Amino acid sequence: MERTEIVNVIQKKIFGLALTVGAASFLMAQQKINISGNVKDANGGVGYASVTFKNQQNAQLSDAVLADVNGNYKLELAPGNYEVSIEAVDYKKFTKIISIQKAGAIAPFIIVSDGKANLNNTTDIQGVVITATSNKPYKVELDKKTYDPSQDIVSKGGSLQDVLSNVPSVSVDTDGTVSMRGSSNVKFLINGKPSSLLGIDDGANALQSIPADQIEKIEVITNPSSKFEASGTSGILNIILKKSKKVGFNGSVTGSLGYFPRTNLNANLSWRKNKMTWFLNGGGGYSENRSKNDAETTYHNITLPTVTDPLSTPRDIPTYQLQNSLNKSYNNNYNVNAGFVYEISEKTSFNLSGLIRSFDGENKETLNTYNDYYRYNTVTQIWNPGSSFGQRISNGTNNNLAFQGDIGLDHKIDDNGQNLSVSLSLQRNKSNNYSTINETEDSQFLLTDNTARKSVNKTIIGKADYELPIGEKSKLEAGYRLDVNNNNYDNTVDSTSPNELILNYNNTTDYREMFNAFYVQFRSKVGKLGYQLGLRDELSNVKINYSNLSPSDIPIDKTKNYNNIFPSIFLSYDVTKDNQILINYSKRIDRPRSFFMVPFPNYSNSQNIFAGNIDLNPSYVDSYEVGYSIQRKKITINPTLYYRHAVDDTKMLVYRPDERENVFYTKPINLGNDDRYGLDLNFTYDPFAWLKLMGSLDLFGYKTTGIAYYNAKDKFGADKTGSMDFTGDGFSTRARLNSTFKLDKTLSVQLQGFYRGAQKTANQNSEAMYALNLGASKTIWKGNGTLNFNIQDIFNTRSREAFSFNEDYTRRNYMQWQPRQFSVSLTYRFKQGEKVEQPKRKKDINSNATGGDEQQGPM
Incomplete structure (x- = not known):
């Protein structure tokens, strides 16, 4: 089969899958009802609070929403019993189970700041907030540093090469050569393994062929441990591609136009x-x-x-x-x-x-x-x-x-x-x-x-x-x-x-x-x-x-x-x-x-x-x-x-x-x-x-x-x-x-x-x-x-x-x-479902698992 034929087959399958999945999502949505509500404290609405509704009978019916600047939110839910939890900076954690049977407004969730009285004794209101920390784009761990490109506006619509240009400790030269701390002997991994995506000798062309929108995070390993292969004297860059952990149908589509024509x-x-x-x-x-x-x-x-x-x-x-x-x-x-x-x-x-x-x-x-x-x-x-x-x-x-x-x-x-x-x-x-x-x-x-x-x-x-x-x-x-x-x-x-x-x-x-x-x-x-x-x-x-x-x-x-x-x-x-x-x-x-x-x-x-x-x-x-x-x-x-x-x-x-x-x-x-x-x-x-x-x-x-x-x-x-x-x-x-x-x-x-x-x-x-x-x-x-x-x-x-x-x-x-x-x-x-936590292993205070998916770190 010629390359052009392969590409055409791939495009048709992508389109067919998108239609199939989209239709399934549409049918599920018909069973839901519209609800609305408000998150507030003693002084009024709390903006940008994250409200999660976890269905007690079927996790696939769970959903989450972000409140607006005044604490108001709207979303669609199937009737049933839900455990509600809310996240907002500088507020305590509290959860409560409520019942949703019909469309319309539900009682407001009233939250309190850290250090104030807990609302467990309140009987006439529903809701509270859990403490949340700000999302840092760069995180330091025992043997690696992790960069999250989701907050990188400059590289949106670009490629892996554009993302790497913004990663701390990494430098991209004018010809696409990637170096770490002045040395170009960098080992690339995709999801923890060497990958054909980066080719044999493709150089900058390979970096430009991986869209920035498909990258979940980049692990910068300047001094790899014995668990990693020993190649790459200046370090390892592990590119983690996106894999959603949310229930139901989820996704996103990104299109871009640019000049020089792109x-x-x-x-x-x-x-x-x-x-x-x-x-x-x-x-x-x-x-x-x-x-x-x-x-x-x-x-x-x-x-x-x-x-x-x-x-x-x-x-x-x-x-x-x-x-x-x-x-x-x-x-x-x-x-x-x-x-x-x-x-x-x-x-x-x-x-x-x-x-x-x-x-x-x-x-x-x-x-x-x-x-x-x-x-x-x-x-x-x-x-x-x-x-x-x-x-x-x-x-x-x-x-x-x-x-x-x-x-x-x-x-x-x-x-x-x-x-x-x-x-x-x-x-x-x-x-x-x-x-x-x-x-x-x-x-x-x-x-x-x-x-x-x-x-x-x-x-x-x-x-x-x-x-x-x-x-x-x-x-x-x-x-x-x-x-x-x-x-x-x-x-x-x-x-x-x-x-x-x-x-x-x-x-x-x-x-x-x-x-x-x-x-x-x-x-x-x-x-x-x-x-x-x-x-x-x-x-x-x-x-x-x-x-x-x-x-x-x-x-x-x-x-x-x-x-x-x-x-x-x-x-x-x-x-x-x-x-x-x-x-x-x-x-x-x-x-x-x-x-x-x-x-x-x-x-x-x-x-x-x-x-x-x-x-x-x-x-x-x-x-x-x-x-x-x-x-x-x-x-x-x-x-x-x-x-x-x-x-x-x-x-x-x-x-x-x-x-x-x-x-x-x-x-x-x-x-x-x-x-x-x-x-x-x-x-x-x-x-x-x-x-x-x-x-x-x-x-x-x-x-x-x-x-x-x-x-x-x-x-x-x-x-x-x-x-x-x-x-x-x-x-x-x-x-x-x-x-x-x-x-x-x-x-x-x-x-x-x-x-x-x-x-x-x-x-x-x-x-x-x-x-x-x-x-x-x-x-x-x-x-x-x-x-x-x-x-x-x-x-x-x-x-x-x-x-x-x-x-x-x-x-x-x-x-x-x-x-x-x-x-x-x-x-x-597309409509996002609730994030499902993976089964947790026994806690290890020094854990440094790498890969971000089913892998337990590259070897």
């Missing part, structure tokens, strides 16, 4: 009845983008060969080059996430889900190149200065289709919190990239290249997790995980030019990685001191088979084996009820990305070529953190001091194999040590009812050691050894501030700004970068709808400029991935 339509639907819960999230959209990249290179120490020099070669010697490129892309994406959870018994549940993502696009890149050089005249035997203007136009298409199926079983062994969870995930991701490249020089046809890059990834993940509570405050956890990854790369190039490297560009590589992992960790608390000790063992096996059309001394296959132990230690001390000190340590591994180990050049630009390194090895990191958590009613502060020491760190070596040509190669290598240290400060502050602030500040230092050597030809054609010095140190900053202004009960405005300070290394200086975003949100249709408007990069300043230098050249590079954009989105919410 359209999106996404739906989040769920239906819970008896022991079965169904959910379906899906949608699609179209987007356009423009990016530009300017590179200016000046070559130093120009010495021309002499005529009598036997090594003289009549070719050009570059002195200066200016390149300007403009890339326009046109993209379509569709995605569906569907599944169900079935409660076999009170202690056992079964879950099954599937993900499908489709992405395709077209792009056109125009690269203009101006060269100054010396050209050898064979008649006069003189090197004469000259110049040329070249143009390179690339027209490409790309498509990606990803599938993922998950099955799991959760069993509650006893009522004391002993649990067993097993799961299996099957994933497949296929990407195809094609391009036709035409080059001219001084308006004369030069060459035509046709390239095709194909990749297929197949992954199997099986895991089991066991939890055993010991006493009231201790717990033992253990588990096993199997990962099998198969990546296939197939690259082909044909050219009208007699390029001697073309045969190397035609190659295939099969990359297979399998690792078995075992972990055990114990957590407990003694007085005010909590601790968690963990140990993880990972046995890795990597096999690489590759071939190309050119004779080569590279071996046909390569096998690598690793067996590593990864310890972790987490300590917490409760200074007071709301103040806590957190100390932790973990050892991590940075495994090379599979395409980094493909030993053949990746041909996409004849003057800037990337080639993998078959000898690339993992690098290892020791990570330390000391944090302090302060939580008050209006303010939370979480300063963290951190230090990371990496050995055999992976660096990108950029070099010229032949100094007589202006062709640059990029190659990943293991080199020296890398140290990072700093202060990561995150905070939320609600000074007034109409103003909320959330900010982060990262003050960090870095020190790198190492010198890379490579073989090259000098300007006379003789063999030489080149070098690049990575040794350097410096200090920089990153800062972000979100300010949300509540203008009235239905209208909020948000300003978000960020700043990234300049950085310097031995061979590169990066300039500072800053941007300001704006968002506005308006609640409409009696709370069932929300209208959002946002502008990304108001002043069009989000760009990157860097200066690279070596002994014989200096290069300036400027890049802007996305110019200023704006969008408008509209969300409609």
